[in-house]
Amino acid sequence: MKSPYLICGFPGSGYVGKMAVDHLIEELHAEHLADIYSTSFPPQVLIRSDGTADLMKNTIFYSDKPNSSGTNLLLLTGDSQPANPDSEYMLAEEILNIAVKFNTSHIFTLAAYITGVFVEKPRIFGTATDTDTIKSFSERSISVMDGGSITGMNGLIIGSAKLRGIRGTCLLGETSGYVVDAKASKSILETLLSIIGIGIDMKNLDKRAKDTETLIETIEQQMSGRTARQQTSVATRPSDMGYIS
Amino acid sequence: MKSPYLICGFPGSGYVGKMAVDHLIEELHAEHLADIYSTSFPPQVLIRSDGTADLMKNTIFYSDKPNSSGTNLLLLTGDSQPANPDSEYMLAEEILNIAVKFNTSHIFTLAAYITGVFVEKPRIFGTATDTDTIKSFSERSISVMDGGSITGMNGLIIGSAKLRGIRGTCLLGETSGYVVDAKASKSILETLLSIIGIGIDMKNLDKRAKDTETLIETIEQQMSGRTARQQTSVATRPSDMGYIS
Amino acid sequence: MKSPYLICGFPGSGYVGKMAVDHLIEELHAEHLADIYSTSFPPQVLIRSDGTADLMKNTIFYSDKPNSSGTNLLLLTGDSQPANPDSEYMLAEEILNIAVKFNTSHIFTLAAYITGVFVEKPRIFGTATDTDTIKSFSERSISVMDGGSITGMNGLIIGSAKLRGIRGTCLLGETSGYVVDAKASKSILETLLSIIGIGIDMKNLDKRAKDTETLIETIEQQMSGRTARQQTSVATRPSDMGYIS
Amino acid sequence: MKSPYLICGFPGSGYVGKMAVDHLIEELHAEHLADIYSTSFPPQVLIRSDGTADLMKNTIFYSDKPNSSGTNLLLLTGDSQPANPDSEYMLAEEILNIAVKFNTSHIFTLAAYITGVFVEKPRIFGTATDTDTIKSFSERSISVMDGGSITGMNGLIIGSAKLRGIRGTCLLGETSGYVVDAKASKSILETLLSIIGIGIDMKNLDKRAKDTETLIETIEQQMSGRTARQQTSVATRPSDMGYIS
Numbered sequence: 001m002k003s004p005y006l007i008c009g010f011p012g013s014g015y016v017g018k019m020a021v022d023h024l025i026e027e028l029h030a031e032h033l034a035d036i037y038s039t040s041f042p043p044q045v046l047i048r049s050d051g052t053a054d055l056m057k058n059t060i061f062y063s064d065k066p067n068s069s070g071t072n073l074l075l076l077t078g079d080s081q082p083a084n085p086d087s088e089y090m091l092a093e094e095i096l097n098i099a100v101k102f103n104t105s106h107i108f109t110l111a112a113y114i115t116g117v118f119v120e121k122p123r124i125f126g127t128a129t130d131t132d133t134i135k136s137f138s139e140r141s142i143s144v145m146d147g148g149s150i151t152g153m154n155g156l157i158i159g160s161a162k163l164r165g166i167r168g169t170c171l172l173g174e175t176s177g178y179v180v181d182a183k184a185s186k187s188i189l190e191t192l193l194s195i196i197g198i199g200i201d202m203k204n205l206d207k208r209a210k211d212t213e214t215l216i217e218t219i220e221q222q223m224s225g226r227t228a229r230q231q232t233s234v235a236t237r238p239s240d241m242g243y244i245s
Numbered sequence: 246m247k248s249p250y251l252i253c254g255f256p257g258s259g260y261v262g263k264m265a266v267d268h269l270i271e272e273l274h275a276e277h278l279a280d281i282y283s284t285s286f287p288p289q290v291l292i293r294s295d296g297t298a299d300l301m302k303n304t305i306f307y308s309d310k311p312n313s314s315g316t317n318l319l320l321l322t323g324d325s326q327p328a329n330p331d332s333e334y335m336l337a338e339e340i341l342n343i344a345v346k347f348n349t350s351h352i353f354t355l356a357a358y359i360t361g362v363f364v365e366k367p368r369i370f371g372t373a374t375d376t377d378t379i380k381s382f383s384e385r386s387i388s389v390m391d392g393g394s395i396t397g398m399n400g401l402i403i404g405s406a407k408l409r410g411i412r413g414t415c416l417l418g419e420t421s422g423y424v425v426d427a428k429a430s431k432s433i434l435e436t437l438l439s440i441i442g443i444g445i446d447m448k449n450l451d452k453r454a455k456d457t458e459t460l461i462e463t464i465e466q467q468m469s470g471r472t473a474r475q476q477t478s479v480a481t482r483p484s485d486m487g488y489i490s
Numbered sequence: 491m492k493s494p495y496l497i498c499g500f501p502g503s504g505y506v507g508k509m510a511v512d513h514l515i516e517e518l519h520a521e522h523l524a525d526i527y528s529t530s531f532p533p534q535v536l537i538r539s540d541g542t543a544d545l546m547k548n549t550i551f552y553s554d555k556p557n558s559s560g561t562n563l564l565l566l567t568g569d570s571q572p573a574n575p576d577s578e579y580m581l582a583e584e585i586l587n588i589a590v591k592f593n594t595s596h597i598f599t600l601a602a603y604i605t606g607v608f609v610e611k612p613r614i615f616g617t618a619t620d621t622d623t624i625k626s627f628s629e630r631s632i633s634v635m636d637g638g639s640i641t642g643m644n645g646l647i648i649g650s651a652k653l654r655g656i657r658g659t660c661l662l663g664e665t666s667g668y669v670v671d672a673k674a675s676k677s678i679l680e681t682l683l684s685i686i687g688i689g690i691d692m693k694n695l696d697k698r699a700k701d702t703e704t705l706i707e708t709i710e711q712q713m714s715g716r717t718a719r720q721q722t723s724v725a726t727r728p729s730d731m732g733y734i735s
Numbered sequence: 736m737k738s739p740y741l742i743c744g745f746p747g748s749g750y751v752g753k754m755a756v757d758h759l760i761e762e763l764h765a766e767h768l769a770d771i772y773s774t775s776f777p778p779q780v781l782i783r784s785d786g787t788a789d790l791m792k793n794t795i796f797y798s799d800k801p802n803s804s805g806t807n808l809l810l811l812t813g814d815s816q817p818a819n820p821d822s823e824y825m826l827a828e829e830i831l832n833i834a835v836k837f838n839t840s841h842i843f844t845l846a847a848y849i850t851g852v853f854v855e856k857p858r859i860f861g862t863a864t865d866t867d868t869i870k871s872f873s874e875r876s877i878s879v880m881d882g883g884s885i886t887g888m889n890g891l892i893i894g895s896a897k898l899r900g901i902r903g904t905c906l907l908g909e910t911s912g913y914v915v916d917a918k919a920s921k922s923i924l925e926t927l928l929s930i931i932g933i934g935i936d937m938k939n940l941d942k943r944a945k946d947t948e949t950l951i952e953t954i955e956q957q958m959s960g961r962t963a964r965q966q967t968s969v970a971t972r973p974s975d976m977g978y979i980s
Contacts, residue, residue: 037408039334045372045400045415051379051389053372053415055404083330085818089774127780127788134786144786155780159790163772170780170788282653284579290617290645290660296624296634298617298660300649328575527898529824535862535890535905541869541879543862543905545894573820 003105004062004072005196008095010081010109010153014181016173017110017154019208020189021077027200030061030075036094040087041080056080058091060098068197074102081153092156096164106167108195109154110188112181113172118216122174122187129162133169140194142171169195179215182208248350249307249317250441253340255326255354255398259426261418262355262399264453265434266322272445275306275320281339285332286325301325303336305343313442319347326398337401341409351412353440354399355433357426358417363461367419367432374407378414385439387416414440424460427453493595494552494562495686498585500571500599500643504671506663507600507644509698510679511567517690520551520565526584530577531570546570548581550588558687564592571643582646586654596657598685599644600678602671603662608706612664612677619652623659630684632661659685669705672698738840739797739807740931743830745816745844745888749916751908752845752889754943755924756812762935765796765810771829775822776815791815793826795833803932809837816888827891831899841902843930844889845923847916848907853951857909857922864897868904875929877906904930914950917943 009021024030036058045053058078067073076095082088099107113125126142127150128134137144149155150170158168173188175181186202186209193199254266269275281303290298303323312318321340327333344352358370371387372395373379382389394400395415403413418433420426431447431454438444499511514520526548535543548568557563566585572578589597603615616632617640618624627634639645640660648658663678665671676692676699683689744756759765771793780788793813802808811830817823834842848860861877862885863869872879884890885905893903908923910916921937921944928934 039331042396043330043333043401044394044396045404046394047372047390047392049391050376051372051382051391052376053374053395053400053403053413054407055401085778086774086822087331088778127782127786129788131785131787137786145782146784146786147782149779149781150788151777151779155788156778156790158788159780162789168788284576287641288575288578288646289639289641290649291639292617292635292637294636295621296617296627296636297621298619298640298645298648298658299652300646332576529821532886533820533823533891534884534886535894536884537862537880537882539881540866541862541872541881542866543864543885543890543893543903544897545891577821 002071003103004074006074006076006095006099006104006107007192007196008076008107008109008153008157010058010076010078012081012152012154013112013114013177014173014175014179014184016112016175016181016184016188018077019180019182019185019205020110020173020192021075023185023189023202023205024073024200025061025063025075025077026204028063028065028073028075030063030073033060033062033074034098035059036078036091036098038082038087038091038094040082040084040091042083046079058095065198071105071196073196073198074099074104088153088156089160092153092160095157096160096166099161099166100164104166106169107157107161108192109157109168109170110192111150111154111170111172112175112177112184114177115174116177118176118178118220119174122181122184124188124191125172125174127158127170129158129168133167136195140191142191145172176216178219179212182212183216185209247316248348249319251319251321251340251344251349251352252437252441253321253352253354253398253402255303255321255323257326257397257399258357258359258422259418259420259424259429261357261420261426261429261433263322264425264427264430264450265355265418265437266320268430268434268447268450269318269445270306270308270320270322271449273308273310273318273320275308275318278305278307278319279343280304281323281336281343283327283332283336283339285327285329285336287328291324303340305340307347310443316350316441318441318443319344319349333398333401334405337398337405340402341405341411344406344411345409349411351414352402352406353437354402354413354415355437356395356399356415356417357422357429358419359422360419361422363421363423363465364419367426367429369433369436370417370419372403372415374403374413378412381440385436387436390417421461423464424457427457428461430454492561493593494564496564496566496585496589496594496597497682497686498566498597498599498643498647500548500566500568502571502642502644503602503604503667504663504665504669504674506602506665506671506674506678508567509670509672509675509695510600510663510682511565513675513679513692513695514563514690515551515553515565515567516694518553518555518563518565520553520563523550523552523564524588525549526568526581526588528572528577528581528584530572530574530581532573536569548585550585555688561595561686563686563688564589564594578643578646579650582643582650585647586650586656589651589656590654594656596659597647597651598682599647599658599660600682601640601644601660601662602667602674603664604667605664606667608666608668608710609664612671612674614678614681615662615664617648617660619648619658623657626685630681632681635662666706668709669702672702673706675699737806738838739809741809741811741830741834741839741842742927742931743811743842743844743888743892745793745811745813747816747887747889748847748849748912749908749910749914749919751847751910751916751919751923753812754915754917754920754940755845755908755927756810758920758924758937758940759808759935760796760798760810760812761939763798763800763808763810765798765808768795768797768809769833770794771813771826771833773817773822773826773829775817775819775826777818781814793830795830800933806840806931808931808933809834809839823888823891824895827888827895830892831895831901834896834901835899839901841904842892842896843927844892844903844905845927846885846889846905846907847912847919848909849912850909851912853911853913853955854909857916857919859923859926860907860909862893862905864893864903868902871930875926877926880907911951913954914947917947918951920944
């Protein structure tokens, strides 16, 4: 392959990254390249709806649909992240070995930026292993992080990439942390697509993002209702309590 | 050997699987094949009734009693499962290495399906690594699982088997989770025997199943008695409390 | 060496085993043979009274003082047992490698049998890897254990010895578990000496055993005093409370 | 290099050791020699103020500025200590391998001696792997430790050094354990500089030590104030409570 990009979507908070990469795999009709098994994944088989069982794994797909820079895509998705820190480092090395074998030029990890509040329009944050990439963030409205740390696979993979001379970028989609957040997934995927110069059908992810919006509205209504009632009952103890179920 | 079946009975909830395989080993007069020791078993020796001590181990027996499909049996029983997840994966690999060496064609793991309640007739649940096996479940009244996961050796062994091109089936006997449950053991063994086409004397396991039934009846009587008394005393505080010890 | 015995005294409850072996090393003027370091010992250096610091270790000494059966002795003492189960197995293997190199014929581990009560004369319990040794226990008033397990190095070493074709015996000295118990150490050492056919000066250990007795008497007086006072004060609340400090 | 000294400043309580070594690296304009990465460091990348991200690491610098004994200096600083005991031993071995490669003659680790109280003038405590070094402590007002243990990298490195035939000294600066303590850092660095016979500009560390003093004074005033008020309110319950917010 001609120095492809590797896009990683690990399961994590709100499934922000995994949902974005799974959508990309589906719409690009990406092909199966390799399964990665690890003794550090949770020790279990997952049972599918047809009754069959499989070990937990990470899987890499590839797509040769041409993008603006003429590179191919490697796409990583998985059932799980490793269960202990040592193994996170080792899985990152394993993935880097595969990335190097295919001459990967740039690795993107898609993560969640948890804020604890629901927002109308999720922001995208970013960090990278080189200053050129950081400089390009402003063109795409990516907020540059200037401190703190990225924990887990999303951080280790770009850190390990740097040691191998491969560029690494971590994009983080703002999310509450309370729900599976397709809205944040859609935002992060749009930002990624504009960076890698590729267009895909967003209909299915759009639909899921609308579902997330409806879910959040329902939660907000319930919470504001409950808070209002609590405030009323505690603060004023009105004689008419009939509206409390 | 001519592509034998491997039947695994690890110690676990209710000893459902282990008791079934131990009965099978005894009735088939199966012969000792190999001991498996692991640094991940609990760090101790078990003392036998004659005073001698042994490290914890898993043991594989074999039986060449012909069954309906003309295959032999490998039978695995053990003192313990590994104490940490990594080691469960590694023991599964070790067991698969032995299975491959003897051309094993199908691996069965016998597990417990914990429900928290006592039942008259335990159901048998199942999952497998291929759809043909799943389809055959209905002939034997095995309920096909269509979601969730199997944790521990019973899951990892069939998942690892699939990667080696060996069929894997996990049968789960319904059990409360509160007692050593020979009744569930008997049910799961009867289902297994009908699958592998072999007949053995069930007398000893029958006797233990009856003991389990008696134990469960005793527990149920004590529980319903205590509940009734508590309800009476709390709800009505009768003047005559003499029957409460 | 001519098939020596290996005597192991690991630090553990009441320091029963370690104190016995340390006394043996001292009285036999045993010579330093090898130090064993392990990444599984607690990660620290111990500071000695002269200010110098050393990594934690296990040490093997040897003595060629002839005993009744004409064999030499290897004596193992240590600062620590490993901090995790896997490493206990691996240290046992390491020690067995050394034992095999010196043609060791029989390994003894000296352990504590915790009862939670103070006794006048500590009993000695035992288990072994062969029935001949078990049979010989009655001659020396060793109570044969007929169930349960021996956890940690004292169990693993004799279990691993059995797999290498070396006899293993674990002797356990009865102790309360509350104090460093030189009395139990003395009992277990006397039993060991009668088995291996060797005589040494017991004066120093005798003195420490007397100190243990004094300590236990003091504890028992304080406890019976406190219990009596508590019972009095709670049960009768006497008007004269002057004797309570 | 001509048998250099290795000075280690790991991050730990009060950053006493790390701050001292970081100051030394800066003032000596020490040059980058090697980075050490470990799968046992916390699994994350640290984000710098320019937005770029790096894996956690330990780094060794060297300086050939001549000192009184004509030796060079190796200087180790790091983002983290390993997260588990086994890995602490292994990192110590890794560092010793580098030390041996450069003919290191003496290793110093700079640690914290936590007392839980604020002091005007921090004492320096010490332990070493040889009695000659211990004897030299009195000339420099270093209190010789005569018991206890040094846990973590600061202990393991000198313990491992001893096994390789390299002298090891651990100096510990007295600190409360409550604040980042540049005052203790300054004291320990002054003691180290007098031992290795080298002079550097202390201005920057002096300034930070003054900041620490100011911080401690503020804390002490707040604490004595709060305590006084609490005592007043609890003990005397004055009618005028207006000054309690």
